[in-house]
């Protein structure tokens with residue numbers, strides 16, 4: 001016979017203020033099958049848990065219902081306590097009377113009634129709970145890091161330095177991401193390439209890191225500890241083994257005017273190219289969209305110039321299958337295209353550029369070798385206007401969020417400009433200066449006090465060209481006056497937005513994303529580097545706009561999560577898995593198709609002489625994640641989910 | 657009646673040559689405008705076959721009767737385009753091997769019956785494709801439009817009234833070629849999800865479950881509605897679900913044997929409008 005213990009928690013005032021816990025305990029005490037019904041201020045506390053254990057032992061309870069907060073909070077806590085008292089942990093259920101009741105209601109009487117319903121419904125479920133045993137699954141100790149920007153490189157190095165294997169996949173021909181494009185970095189103004197390139201080289205040469213560049217993730221199957229990943233190695237048309245990176249082909253390629261992506265269109269490149277001089281690996285690829293041979297079948301000049309016979313126009317994409325235990329997603333961001341702000345003239349006037357383009361102008365490795373020269377005529381601009389929040393915090397046309405790094409990089413740009421053009425003038429239109437971070441406010445103060453950046457608090461309404469100048473009209477809200485500035489160059493502090501394919505990619509690997517396409521963490525405060533999919537972690541700007549220190553910190557945090565996972569041989573998994581009734585299964589294979597984890601196989605049922613009687617679905621317990629999709633799909637109602645069986649759920653519903 | 661004669665000759669050939677072990681067709685029914693299914697195994701019986709515009713039942717459900725096809729021998733069957741679509745769905749859901757089915761296809765306009773070219777389900781893909789282009793398959797009817805125009809409250813009242821006659825005989829299920837499960841959800845009583853008693857709740861439960869289980873699979877053959885002893889206009893529900901599925905997923909069931917069941921498959925470009 002069922003002997004259920006009901007433990008009603010006040011959660012301090014959280015529940016106690018809105019639910020009459022004494023009444024609740026009394027009412028549940030009268031419910032059939034309930035042997036104990038008690039209340040307490042904090043059951044999750046040590047004495048609270050002890051009292052639950054004691055009640056189990058003293059009364060030989062067969063099941064426990066803790067009426068408290070969300071099971072996400074403390075289900076594990078109470079199941080552990082039950083196990084310690086000798087009860088199968090899966091005989092413990094949580095009735096959520098906080099998030100689903102006290103927090104959302106104001107009328108105490110009605111909230112109490114509702115809490116009774118919720119708790120009774122759980123008692124009815126627990127009466128039908130079965131003893132379950134956790135499932136053990138092996139862990140493949142190999143991590144996949146997707147994205148070779150600073151975040152991905154940092155995560156890969158941390159995992160590799162701890163002695164575990166890493167596969168680092170980057171879709172561009174070289175590692176580096178955006179950080180490789182930056183000139184100098186706030187708040188210390190050290191040269192980005194000087195701190196970045198050694199990391200890139202270290203990652204490429206690390207014995208524990210397998211680097212796959214110019215590669216894309218085709219598919220991710222499986223689950224934590226046991227992912228199966230297919231990678232497409234895009235054909236470079238250059239044999240990585242024999243190519244020495246001498247660059248003869250690049251010098252000979254007749255196409256020299258392709259806008260360089262790395263230089264944000266301010267510089268030019270050839271059709272066979274490396275994105276930048278310090279590329280890792282320093283071996284070229286052929287840009288098939290532009291290459292003359294791929295367009296009309298003639299040319300192959302590069303082939304002739306290569307002493308090592310490394311160029312192969314017939315090269316095809318190849319596929320690699322990987323067994324992976326954990327994944328770090330570090331796919332970064334892109335900057336928004338400002339052409340949608342017609343009033344700023346981006347795309348119309350060549351001297352209106354974005355922040356990333358300014359980085360290239362200021363970079364020693366950039367198209368102007370670090371001289372600030374404006375794109376239209378190569379002259380040194382004497383007056384530069386910076387417009388902050390170009391796209392950020394603008395619900396009407398841009399994005400609602402703050403891009404976080406633009407205040408800082410604009411201050412940096414003003415400083416870099418002042419250091420290079422000593423008599424130049426800078427004007428910065430801003431909404432607020434958000435400089436929270438170690439050394440950040442000091443940094444932006446320096447831009448104002450030492451490098452004489454003139455900050456104008458207000459928005460720009462229009463930029464137009466007049467007598468060879470860019471006229472900037474805005475408003476100074478502190479003076480309450482309109483301002484007009486004749487500038488030689490305008491720099492837009494463009495918003496960081498998700499990669500163009502961020503949402504699609506999230507679906508490929510099976511993680512969640514927000515309305516913009518930034519990847520969702522499992523819990524913003526308590527689990528900020530885990531995605532909601534077990535075994536997949538996040539690092540860097542793919543999660544939200546971030547600067548380098550934040551990206552690196554998150555990457556190291558992800559690496560530590562991966563290492564914690566790899567510290568065990570086997571993972572213990574919840575035994576919440578689907579079980580199919582072979583007698584009633586119609587073999588329609590709907591569940592096979594519907595299962596997002598490919599956990600369902602087709603099984604032959606044979607008679608004694610080995611003749612096929614019928615084919616039915618079979619759930620592989622190692623693969624099933626207990627999502628319940630198949631249960632909802634099966635028309636013949638053949639599948640049941642352990643821990644959430646139809647009987648349990650039915651009883652729960654009827655208990656309401 | 658040229659078609660009937662042609663087909664009788666075909667059937668004789670098929671049976672006497674041993675190409676098929678059985679032919680499923682129609683014979684006269686209890687009234688002049690009714691036809692019954694006929695199952696014949698010898699060429700001599702072929703003359704009992706009738707084929708005219710009154711042959712409207714979708715016979716494909718008989719193919720999945722337990723064991724009929726398990727000897728891997730072939731069976732020939734008279735089918736309208738809806739029936740051919742059912743074959744494709746049954747094949748896509750692994751209930752039969754379409755290679756075993758020889759199709760004697762026909763269709764009718766008014767009282768004129770015409771033959772359809774082809775012998776296997778795959779031969780009719782062009783025809784079925786053109787039906788999709790012209791979907792909805794059946795011309796709209798006044799009652800359907802009326803129900804569409806109703807407010808949700810009126811519509812609820814309408815169906816409550818209609819369903820109040822339902823006696824849970826499950827004739828609609830028995831008649832439907834898509835209802836092939838060995839144990840239907842309504843027969844499962846541990847727990848009893850669908851209430852068997854004939855009151856509003858139970859009636860809605862059954863008919864809504866039926867509608868959902870047929871969504872994206874129903875070919876609008878009308879077997880269910882004709883089987884219903886109390887004339888509940890089940891076709892209106894089928895039509896509505898067919899429209900939903902084509903609008904939401906551009907899915908027209910039964911086009912070919914490789915079509916994935918719409919409610920079990922996910923595509924990256926599926927619209928997410930229904931996810932709240």
Ligand SMILES: Cc1cc2nc3c(=O)[nH]c(=O)nc-3n(C[C@H](O)[C@H](O)[C@H](O)COP(=O)(O)OP(=O)(O)OC[C@H]3O[C@@H](n4cnc5c(N)ncnc54)[C@H](O)[C@@H]3O)c2cc1C
Nearest residue numbers: 147149150151171177178185186332333355540541547548
């Ligand atoms: C104008 C500007 C100036 C800045 N200045 C500073 C500064 O001074 N100081 C500072 O701290 N921060 C600065 N930042 C911010 C800095 O650039 C970012 O914090 C940093 O680059 C984030 O690194 P990440 O690795 O997360 O992303 P990224 O650098 O974007 O790297 C992501 C990598 O992943 C690859 N990738 C993407 N999708 C896939 C895929 N599907 N498969 C495989 N690979 C993929 C990309 O090709 C890329 O290499 C600046 C940013 C901008 C725009």
Ligand code: SF4
Nearest residue numbers: 585586588589591634
């Ligand atoms: S969905 Fe149900 S009936 Fe169909 S194969 Fe799966 S378990 Fe069997």
Ligand code: SF4
Nearest residue numbers: 595624625627628630
């Ligand atoms: S519950 Fe069903 S659909 Fe979900 S993972 Fe398990 S077998 Fe697949």
Ligand code: SF4
Nearest residue numbers: 832874877878879880
């Ligand atoms: S639900 Fe009715 S109309 Fe649809 S396939 Fe079944 S019997 Fe035919």
Ligand code: SF4
Nearest residue numbers: 822823825826828884
């Ligand atoms: S055939 Fe008609 S009466 Fe019988 S179960 Fe179906 S809808 Fe109800």
